[in-house]
Amino acid sequence: DAKTTQPPSMDCAEGRAANLPCNHSTISGNEYVYWYRQIHSQGPQYIIHGLKNNETNEMASLIITEDRKSSTLIQPHATLRDTAVYYCIVRVANSGGSNYKLTFGKGTLLTVNP
Amino acid sequence: KAGVTQTPRYLIKTRGQQVTLSCSPISGHRSVSWYQQTPGQGLQFLFEYFSETQRNKGNFPGRFSGRQFSNSRSEMNVSTLELGDSALYLCASSSGRTGKTEASFGQGTRLTVV
Numbered sequence: 001d002a003k004t005t006q007p008p009s010m011d012c013a014e015g016r017a018a019n020l021p022c023n024h025s026t027i028s029g030n031e032y033v034y035w036y037r038q039i040h041s042q043g044p045q046y047i048i049h050g051l052k053n054n055e056t057n058e059m060a061s062l063i064i065t066e067d068r069k070s071s072t073l074i075q076p077h078a079t080l081r082d083t084a085v086y087y088c089i090v091r092v093a094n095s096g097g098s099n100y101k102l103t104f105g106k107g108t109l110l111t112v113n114p
Numbered sequence: 115k116a117g118v119t120q121t122p123r124y125l126i127k128t129r130g131q132q133v134t135l136s137c138s139p140i141s142g143h144r145s146v147s148w149y150q151q152t153p154g155q156g157l158q159f160l161f162e163y164f165s166e167t168q169r170n171k172g173n174f175p176g177r178f179s180g181r182q183f184s185n186s187r188s189e190m191n192v193s194t195l196e197l198g199d200s201a202l203y204l205c206a207s208s209s210g211r212t213g214k215t216e217a218s219f220g221q222g223t224r225l226t227v228v
Contacts, residue, residue, distance in 0.1 A: 102147070105156075106156060
């Protein structure tokens with residue numbers, strides 16, 4: 001799986017959008033970008049994933065650059081409960097129940113301030 | 115529907131003992147993965163099971179083992195515990211269906227070795 005680079009920490013004001021960047025310059029054509037977050041002392045939570053098109057769900061939006069070498073997770077209207085470590089992971093999205101290994105980096109600690 | 119359930123939530127063991135942790139995946143999920151999280155090493159992949167077969171294994175010593183039952187429930191065992199095995203152990207399940215590759219994590223078991 002391709003390596004990712006994320007800033008170690010970011011701050012965001014409550015109510016504003018949090019934009020979390022991720023660099024994955026060695027991504028392969030069949031690798032997806034996944035985002036998970038981990039609130040203190042809880043298990044990681046899946047947020048969103050995408051291949052090359054921008055994606056949006058009820059939790060966040062994912063913007064992937066045209067060359068796919070970087071992406072940005074956007075948490076609109078951040079709340080205090082969004083304070084967590086956010087992990088960007090690049091991996092092949094296998095089908096048919098094969099390899100589900102996730103390789104976590106150090107992630108970005110997002111602190112939402114009141 | 116119920117999420118991934120891990121038992122017990124907390125455990126204290128003595129060096130040299132062995133321990134068994136349990137994970138019940140989301141109903142219908144056939145893939146179960148285990149991760150170890152420590153402050154120094156972060157989240158590290160231990161192994162993954164699918165249909166009672168171990169398909170992938172991380173870089174951990176043979177003291178770490180696991181198994182999966184026909185109902186997809188999984189257990190992991192650590193023998194001859196060392197102080198360095200103190201960690202949060204997380205279990206994740208995935209459906210195994212094409213296109214549904216995101217993992218759902220449990221709350222983890224906090225193991226303390228004294």
